[in-house]
Amino acid sequence: MAKQKLEIPVKVGDDVELDIESLASSGDGVSHHSGYTLFVPHALPEDRVRARITKTTKRFGVTRVVERLHSTPDRVEAPCAVFPECGGCKIQDWSYTRQMAFKVQLVQDALAHIGKVDVAVPIESIPADEPLHYRNKASYAIEKRGKKPSIGFYRQGTHHVVDHAECHTLMKPITSIKEWLRVLIELHGLSIYNERRHAGFIRGLVVRQSATTGEALLGLVTTNGDFPQKFLADLTHESTLKRFRIQGVVHNINNSKTNVILGTENRTLWGQDFFREKLGDLEFHLSLPSFFQINPYQSVKLYGLVQSWVQSRDGAVLDAYCGNGGISLWLAKAGCEVIGIDSSASNIRDAEQSAQLNGLTTCRFVQQSLEHALKNADHLAAVKTIVLDPPRKGCSPEVVEGILNLQPERIVYVSCNPATLARDLALLEGYAVRAIKVVDMFPQTQHVETAVLLERE
Numbered sequence: 001m002a003k004q005k006l007e008i009p010v011k012v013g014d015d016v017e018l019d020i021e022s023l024a025s026s027g028d029g030v031s032h033h034s035g036y037t038l039f040v041p042h043a044l045p046e047d048r049v050r051a052r053i054t055k056t057t058k059r060f061g062v063t064r065v066v067e068r069l070h071s072t073p074d075r076v077e078a079p080c081a082v083f084p085e086c087g088g089c090k091i092q093d094w095s096y097t098r099q100m101a102f103k104v105q106l107v108q109d110a111l112a113h114i115g116k117v118d119v120a121v122p123i124e125s126i127p128a129d130e131p132l133h134y135r136n137k138a139s140y141a142i143e144k145r146g147k148k149p150s151i152g153f154y155r156q157g158t159h160h161v162v163d164h165a166e167c168h169t170l171m172k173p174i175t176s177i178k179e180w181l182r183v184l185i186e187l188h189g190l191s192i193y194n195e196r197r198h199a200g201f202i203r204g205l206v207v208r209q210s211a212t213t214g215e216a217l218l219g220l221v222t223t224n225g226d227f228p229q230k231f232l233a234d235l236t237h238e239s240t241l242k243r244f245r246i247q248g249v250v251h252n253i254n255n256s257k258t259n260v261i262l263g264t265e266n267r268t269l270w271g272q273d274f275f276r277e278k279l280g281d282l283e284f285h286l287s288l289p290s291f292f293q294i295n296p297y298q299s300v301k302l303y304g305l306v307q308s309w310v311q312s313r314d315g316a317v318l319d320a321y322c323g324n325g326g327i328s329l330w331l332a333k334a335g336c337e338v339i340g341i342d343s344s345a346s347n348i349r350d351a352e353q354s355a356q357l358n359g360l361t362t363c364r365f366v367q368q369s370l371e372h373a374l375k376n377a378d379h380l381a382a383v384k385t386i387v388l389d390p391p392r393k394g395c396s397p398e399v400v401e402g403i404l405n406l407q408p409e410r411i412v413y414v415s416c417n418p419a420t421l422a423r424d425l426a427l428l429e430g431y432a433v434r435a436i437k438v439v440d441m442f443p444q445t446q447h448v449e450t451a452v453l454l455e456r457e
Helices: 096-115 172-187 229-235 238-244 296-310 326-333 345-357 370-375 397-406 418-427
Strands: 015-019 029-033 036-040 048-056 060-070 123-126 137-145 148-154 161-163 202-209 216-222 246-253 265-271 274-279 282-287 316-320 338-342 363-367 383-388 410-415 431-439 449-456
Touching: 015 029, 015 036, 015 060, 036 048, 096 123, 096 418, 096 431, 123 296, 137 161, 137 172, 148 172, 172 202, 172 216, 172 229, 172 238, 216 274, 229 265, 238 246, 246 274, 274 296, 282 326, 282 345, 296 326, 296 383, 296 410, 296 431, 296 449, 316 326, 326 338, 326 345, 326 363, 338 345, 345 363, 370 397, 383 397, 397 418, 410 418, 418 449
Parallel strands: 036 060, 123 431, 216 246, 316 338, 316 383, 338 363, 383 410
Antiparallel strands: 015 048, 029 036, 048 060, 137 148, 137 202, 148 161, 202 216, 246 265, 274 282, 410 449, 431 449
């Protein structure tokens, strides 16, 4: 018998009235029309909207809101002038209470439906005290719009730059530095990179800022070539750099046909190629490419939480995917013996500089893939605790196998992706979840940071 063809009840361009029933993991509202699933960006449960169909597939359709017929009490006015056009903050018009409830629910759903993990402890939340102006790093894209440079972040799902004068999640000095650079780029007529034609010179800006030391580091990303001397003279004007507390200006060269922001070659145009960040009693040496948590206020809470789960334990701690050594140094400061492993040379250099800066001798750092380190694990025999903080893709099968072979007494898993967290927890057989907390590192966005304590049964 031939398979019956599914009739899609709508077509692109149709307007339909919808009651929003639930939320998808993307933060989009979910509704149904004649049994057909429709995703409604920027809609919340209890909303009733008139929405226009923008895309259809066999399984679902996508819409955009044309008119709000009824709004939930959970909606607030977004402070940003380019919301929701800019793709940086998808849930900025949600109340903060609603944002936190959504993130906890995301983790619950992932554990139940993806990992099928039975967790006997409640999922607790650690909300942000600073839900705005918390980000300490901006990676701006640049696009030519007419005769002027457009500087900002991409519209969601596109490479179209949404220009803006202010971002309400960034620390305010970062925006001031960006606007100063806009004036210089326009004044000197710098050639703007066109990614479709792979032509043009300047393709991005990176600004890093410390809330505690006030220091900043500036990166200008270009294709091959040199800046005009008059531009450099204005860029490195000492009084301006001192006003912004810029410690160094770095020229990063990225000539690849890629959407990766930074290239591999860095030249210091002025000052030094690093700045100092401070969390708690620790100082950190950070270069332009090194990884560091973008929310320093919540980082202190996260590191303190990890320390509370690790403290007064026997044996060494392995800080896997250690980045610039933030957790390693925090635990070493508390008296732990720590081995930090990361595949990035720049991360390891910064971690070693920071250890020396703080006079910490109980942590050492190894540049190596975690897969290789766990496969040749003789040097990890003293490890009783593993702290995992992997990228969004989670742990590879080789890493999971290596952990199970090492048999640590406890694992602290820090995750930025509930789906891969749930998958990996299900694979870590023989370990029980003793605590799980959602730490809101990314207010106004749908992104979730979760910390989990596991102990060997």
